[in-house]
Amino acid sequence: MRINPVLQKELKTKLRGWRATVLISCYVIFLGAILLIYFAGSGMLNPYNVSGFNPRLAVNAYNILTVFQFALLFIAVPAITATSISGERERQTLDLMLVTKTHPGKIIIGKVIVSIAHTMLLLIASMPVLGVVFFFGGVGIADIARLLLFYVFTAFFVASSGVLFSTLFRRNITAIISTYIFLGLIAFGPFFGYLIHLYIKEQAAIVSSIAYTPNYGEILAILFPSPVFGFTSFFFSGSIDYYSFDLWGTVAGYIDGYLAQQTGILRLMKPWIANSIFSIIASVLLIIISTAVLNPIKRKR
Amino acid sequence: MVVVDNITKRFNGTLAVDRLCMEIPEGEIYGFVGANGAGKTTTMRIIAGLLAPTSGRVFIKGIDIAKEPLKVKEFIGYMPDFFGVYDDLKVSEYMAFYAGLQGIYGEKCRKLTDSLLELVRLTDKKEAYVDTLSRGMKQRLCLARSLIHDPEFLILDEPASGLDPRARVEMKEILKELRSMGKTVLISSHILPELSELCTSIGIIDSGRLVASGSVREIAEKLSQTGLVKIRVADSEEEAVRILMEMPEVGEISSVAGVLEIRVSGREETYVKILKTLVGNDVPVVSFHPEESSLEAVFMKLTERSNENEN
Numbered sequence A: 001m002r003i004n005p006v007l008q009k010e011l012k013t014k015l016r017g018w019r020a021t022v023l024i025s026c027y028v029i030f031l032g033a034i035l036l037i038y039f040a041g042s043g044m045l046n047p048y049n050v051s052g053f054n055p056r057l058a059v060n061a062y063n064i065l066t067v068f069q070f071a072l073l074f075i076a077v078p079a080i081t082a083t084s085i086s087g088e089r090e091r092q093t094l095d096l097m098l099v100t101k102t103h104p105g106k107i108i109i110g111k112v113i114v115s116i117a118h119t120m121l122l123l124i125a126s127m128p129v130l131g132v133v134f135f136f137g138g139v140g141i142a143d144i145a146r147l148l149l150f151y152v153f154t155a156f157f158v159a160s161s162g163v164l165f166s167t168l169f170r171r172n173i174t175a176i177i178s179t180y181i182f183l184g185l186i187a188f189g190p191f192f193g194y195l196i197h198l199y200i201k202e203q204a205a206i207v208s209s210i211a212y213t214p215n216y217g218e219i220l221a222i223l224f225p226s227p228v229f230g231f232t233s234f235f236f237s238g239s240i241d242y243y244s245f246d247l248w249g250t251v252a253g254y255i256d257g258y259l260a261q262q263t264g265i266l267r268l269m270k271p272w273i274a275n276s277i278f279s280i281i282a283s284v285l286l287i288i289i290s291t292a293v294l295n296p297i298k299r300k301r
Numbered sequence B: 001m002v003v004v005d006n007i008t009k010r011f012n013g014t015l016a017v018d019r020l021c022m023e024i025p026e027g028e029i030y031g032f033v034g035a036n037g038a039g040k041t042t043t044m045r046i047i048a049g050l051l052a053p054t055s056g057r058v059f060i061k062g063i064d065i066a067k068e069p070l071k072v073k074e075f076i077g078y079m080p081d082f083f084g085v086y087d088d089l090k091v092s093e094y095m096a097f098y099a100g101l102q103g104i105y106g107e108k109c110r111k112l113t114d115s116l117l118e119l120v121r122l123t124d125k126k127e128a129y130v131d132t133l134s135r136g137m138k139q140r141l142c143l144a145r146s147l148i149h150d151p152e153f154l155i156l157d158e159p160a161s162g163l164d165p166r167a168r169v170e171m172k173e174i175l176k177e178l179r180s181m182g183k184t185v186l187i188s189s190h191i192l193p194e195l196s197e198l199c200t201s202i203g204i205i206d207s208g209r210l211v212a213s214g215s216v217r218e219i220a221e222k223l224s225q226t227g228l229v230k231i232r233v234a235d236s237e238e239e240a241v242r243i244l245m246e247m248p249e250v251g252e253i254s255s256v257a258g259v260l261e262i263r264v265s266g267r268e269e270t271y272v273k274i275l276k277t278l279v280g281n282d283v284p285v286v287s288f289h290p291e292e293s294s295l296e297a298v299f300m301k302l303t304e305r306s307n308e309n310e311n
Helices: A005-015 A018-041 A056-081 A085-091 A092-097 A104-125 A126-137 A143-167 A172-208 A218-221 A227-234 A237-243 A248-259 A271-294 B040-045 B068-073 B089-099 B108-120 B134-148 B165-180 B193-198 B215-225 B237-246 B269-278 B293-311
Strands: B002-011 B014-024 B029-033 B055-059 B078-081 B153-157 B184-189 B201-206 B210-214 B225-231 B252-257 B257-265 B286-290
Touching: A005 A018, A005 A104, A018 A056, A018 A126, A018 A227, A056 A104, A056 A126, A056 A143, A056 A227, A085 A092, A085 A104, A085 A143, A085 A172, A085 B029, A092 B002, A104 A126, A104 A143, A104 A271, A104 B165, A126 A143, A143 A172, A143 A227, A143 A271, A172 A218, A172 A227, A218 A248, A218 A271, A218 B002, A227 A248, A227 A271, B014 B201, B014 B210, B029 B040, B029 B193, B040 B055, B040 B184, B040 B201, B055 B078, B068 B286, B078 B134, B089 B108, B089 B134, B108 B134, B134 B153, B134 B165, B165 B184, B201 B215, B210 B215, B225 B237, B237 B252, B237 B257, B257 B269, B269 B286, B269 B293
Parallel strands: B029 B184, B029 B201, B078 B153, B153 B184
Antiparallel strands: B002 B014, B002 B055, B201 B210, B225 B257, B225 B286, B252 B257
16 A cells, blocks of 8 residues: 555654654653642642542543643644645645646645644653543543544544645645634634524523523534534543533533433434534545645636 | 647736647757746646646647646656755655655656666765755756656756856756657746757747747748848938838838948848948948847847737
């Protein structure tokens, strides 16, 4: 099997030398430091701690790490992909690729896979840090495998979005900003949409004097495009008491509460599954659009 | 090999290429000449399949590039006027990357890389990082890259631009080798002498229009039909002008620092006739100097004429 030449070149140049090693090491050390500070702050590392071991602390630490990784995925992947094509254009190397018999779609796919590969490298490298929670229980390997799968689909969507804006705009900075705005709208837009929906329904309920109760079907129908919605599946409610004041815990608990009321097929359609399906379909569409935009024969300039 | 059928390209209303038609037979080295901004690069990018024309079609080996772009790209090697390199790649890796994009891998790729680096005299730089190469070396590497899939047709956009005289000579030697290999080449330059000894035919482009096309000799001959003659006469300039104006072969007449410059339609026989007429009318001719139609003059004249028509 031949490796996509774009992927092969990018991996070779990005992983060569000391830069990649240092970057990965810093990332893992940073995650480890977060974990250590959290445990230290919770008194777990205190040898004179007399209150005993609280296993929920490990689950809380897991929640913090997953949120951190999720945020990193949204920050780092666009920075890589939003310059993937515009960077080639700025460097004046794009024409040299497009004049070959490689289909523009293959170039786009190569660029998307490169960023997913980089993300996966960082995520897999961080597994030993996440694995610390195994010592305490509460989080299983299947949970982490599901989380990784969700990260891959989300990275696929984020990378495809970045590549699209990179093909649309000639300048790196424009492409990066547009990608962040687009992803911000996709991630948080549906939540605003849902709040508006709630407001309208509640106003209607006041007028008609018939009480309104939200249901999971409505939540799913409005929030499914948002990766943040999908990510609520990975919030461990075992720590809800600790995080009850926290916005993230509240949102995740709210959605989880309505999901628990379902009995039919909607119960299977968990936030992460619904969002992953959306991510896959949307990514394929974004790649098709990027290919059409990049195709010089179809491009107008 | 290449047929360009009436292509036009507009960028936001600006006309870059205007109904351009040309044909390049197999084995031809076609020099594409024009001033900066004349439309050379746009035309070449359209022929290379990197830009869609607003109208018109391009055929390479009889295949419409708009219909089968990937098939056509198998036959094309393209070297742009400005290009970047990946500075974190070695020369051999750079070649392997583009070979991969052309579907060439493994042993075949290694052999081709070796032979092409030898052709462009970069064998000793095989393991050097691309960013350590000089400008001339990068140009040669880019040429080697464009040859990695052994294309039958090469598009070279100003291959010698920005090179020092020595690098220019080296590039010219490589292009001669390509000619001997039987490649069909479309090469552009805004410097005419650069192409005169290399090309079998030339096309002159001005304001997006092909104002002349043919073999170097054909174009020079065509232009010598309307030559420029400089005549210096002693004291009888007005009389000379009157006589010349009566002659149907004489076109535009101007006087520059005591020297009459006349446009003459016709060749040597006409020059003889003009000189005889002047002397026969007792005009004291001090000097009579028909200008040689250098390629440079051809270019200047053709582009000047097209500008006049435009105005």
